[in-house]
Amino acid sequence: MxxxxxxxxxxxxxxxxxxxxxxxxxxxxxxxxxxxxxxxxxxxxxxxxxxxxxxxxxxxxxxxxxxxxxxxxxxxxxxxxSTGRILSAGxxxxxxxxxxxxxxxxxxxxxxxxxxxxxxxxxxxxxxxxxxxxxxxxxxxxxxxxxxxxxxxxxxxxxxxxxxxxxxxxxxxxxxPTYAGQFSLRWMLPSAPVDGEGWYRGPVGRVGFYHLPQDLVYIPAVVDVPERARMSDQEVYSLFARLLDSYTAPAMVELRSRLTPDADLIGRPFExxxxxxxxxxxxxxxxxxxxxxxxxxxxxxxxxxxxxxxxxxxxxxxxxxxxxxxxxxxxxxxxxxxxxxxxxxxxxxxxxxxxxxxxxxxxxxxxxxxxxxxx
CATH class of the missing domain: 3.50.50.60 (FAD/NAD(P)-binding domain)
Known part of the structure; x- marks a missing residue:
């Protein structure tokens, strides 16, 4: 009992x-x-x-x-x-x-x-x-x-x-709660599969993606933001766009082409x-x-x-x-x-x-x- x-x-x-x-x-x-x-x-x-x-x-x-x-x-x-070259298996x-x-x-x-x-x-x-x-x-x-x-x-x-x-x-x-100095960005993309899943590291931040069975691509990202701030939907979109623009890897270029201002994005401070x-x-x-x-x-x-x-x-x-x-x-x-x-x-x-x-x-x-x- x-x-x-x-x-x-x-x-x-x-x-x-x-x-x-x-x-x-x-x-x-x-x-x-x-x-x-x-x-x-x-x-x-x-x-x-x-x-x-x-x-x-x-x-x-x-x-x-x-x-x-x-x-x-x-x-x-x-x-x-940032070019798509594999650094490690994780x-x-x-x-x-x-x-x-x-x-x-x-x-x-x-x-x-x-x-x-x-x-x-x-x-x-x-x-x-x-x-x-x-x-x-x-x-x-x-x-x-x-x-x-x-x-x-x-x-x-x-x-x-x-x-x-x-x-x-x-x-x-x-x-x-303590702010860690970084923002978490997440994007749920209803889309056909994209080749090259995994994590990518570039000058603006890191981003990764994997596929879900519901015809979704999950794309999390981490960007350094020195001061904790509340971001509008437009600011989250702009930050995500700037992040993807910093990559030349084919998968990131493809994701950037699918990113639109009305994308399902979530931006939260890491605490x-x-x-x-x-x-x-x-x-x-x-x-x-x-x-x-x-x-x-x-x-x-x-x-x-x-x-x-x-x-x-x-x-x-x-x-x-x-x-x-x-x-x-x-x-x-x-x-x-x-x-x-x-x-x-x-x-x-x-x-x-x-x-x-x-x-x-x-x-x-x-x-x-x-x-x-x-x-």
Whole structure:
């Protein structure tokens, strides 16, 4: 029997829905509240031990059927220069017997599969609403929602992202997100395939792409921007155009020819946060980006959120008390996610310093070796 019976999960993104599925599978009755009405986003890569976590959630096969598969010989992580010449095959990733294939999936598809699975398990998902106020006593947490609904729970999980309101309430004097000095640009292009997938490095920034089964090309990019700024859609387009214009590689020239002002572009500043342990207070625990948001240099932010959810459910199922479950969770998670955040930030700084790509690859390879160990 799990050490709690009911849980409120604040946030219906990857971390929150994964937690709902994982906790429901060990017998916890869950509710999820999410302010956004519908999922949004670009693509996400899920590698390392994350496919095993997805299998534990019971969603790996469904995702595999609608994903790009990153086999050991994939070119999606290869490194090229601005002309298209291959520099390396990318960071070394450990293999182990029975390892499941890494996948790339359109984020709204991932979220929909997680939500459908959660609801099949009896999870209630409330859209357009979140927690407003809460009051804890010895028996649980009384929560009032923004729509006026009130309910009590044994456990509250804050999975409300890098700007977490839950984190601010729990740790008002805690750290705030830090700007890394770079912008993330993402483009979902409905298009025929383009030859030459992988990562390209040029004078303005780096850009890569791979294909998704839904006749989509996913094109992420990273550009140095010294000061954090809010960019308009036109400014994001102009920056992306300037980036692609800096390349002569045939694939980049082809992508530039398809870039139009009405393209589906997302531009966000790279920010990160690593909340010191513990990530809990009373009956409330933070997971995912609410506790450890990272830049995307390792491509493991979403994966760490999924692992958080699976490990939390394992701890809740095995521990005699909630306090013991939280202690076990922190013991298993803090060093692992610290590796991802700290390595990603270090890789970002190397790019800002224009260090040789081999230095970045060495950092990533060492971190992936650690992440190859079971979660």
């Amino acid at each position: 799990p050490c709690v019976s009911t849980a409120l999960i604040i946030g219906g993104g990857i971390a929150g829905l994964s937690a709902a599925v994982a906790l429901a599978r060990v017998g916890v009755r869950c509710e999820v509240v999410e302010l956004a009405d519908s999922p949004a986003g670009a693509s996400i890569g899920l590698s390392g031990r994350v496919p095993e976590a997805l299998d534990e959630l019971g969603v790996y096969d469904a995702l595999y059927a609608v994903s790009t598969r990153f086999d050991a010989d994939t070119t999606a992580v290869s490194q090229r220069d 960071p070394q990733r450990p293999q182990w017997p029975g390892a499941k294939t890494a996948i790339g999936v359109h984020r709204p598809v991932l979220l929909q599969i997680l939500e459908d699975t959660a609801q099949e398990l009896g999870v209630k998902v409330f859209k357009g609403v979140t927690a407003d106020t809460s009051e804890e006593d010895d028996d649980g947490v009384a929560v009032t929602m923004t729509d006026g609904r009130q309910a009590r729970y044994d456990l509250v999980v804050g999975a409300d992202g890098i700007g977490s309101r839950t984190r601010a309430q729990l740790f008002p004097d805690g750290p705030k 990160w946060i690593l909340l010191p342990a513990p990530w809990h207070r009373g009956r409330t625990l933070l997971i995912g980006d609410a506790a450890h948001a990272t830049t995307a240099h390792m491509g493991m932010g979403g994966g760490m959120a999924i692992e958080d959810a699976v490990v939390l459910a394992q701890c809740i199922a095995a521990a005699p008390t909630l306090a013991a479950a939280f202690d076990a969770f922190m013991t298993r998670r803090f060093a692992r996610v610290s590796t991802v955040v700290e390595t990603s930030v270090a890789m970002s700084r190397l790019e800002l310093d224009d260090a040789p790509p081999a230095e970045n690859m060495a950092l990533a390879s060492a971190a992936f070796k650690i992440l190859g160990q079971p979660y």
